[in-house]
Amino acid sequence: MSDVHNAPQSLRHIVMWTLKGEAEGHSKAHNMLKARQVLMACSNLVPGIEHFEVGLKTDGLDCTCDVILNSVFKDEAALMAYQNHPDHIAIKPFMKAIVAQRQCMDFWN
Helix, strand or coil: CCCCCCCCCCEEEEEEEEECCEECCEEHHHHHHHHHHHHHCCCCCCCCEEEEEEEECCCCCCCCCCEEEEEEECCHHHHHHHHHCHHHHHHHHHHHHHEEEEEEEEEEC
16 A cells, blocks of 8 residues: 555645525526636636636536535645635635635645
């Protein structure tokens, strides 16, 4: 068995949002699409982003949230640079306005 502590690792950052039924004068469906758009605009903000995808709830499939960000960073410094980037900070007011619940998990894999 290999020693996983010696294997190269990346930092996975997953965020899941459940949106309000209506917010910012728009429906949940509209805000889901806009959330994907503003999140994807952050996909290349800093060096060290290895993977970045945004998924939306699909009718007929098992979904417990409306929007998910699944991203992988080279290291903690890259994740911190992303989280502190002005463009990332700029989308937070919109996201907070449309979100009913947020869950996040960061882990090494």
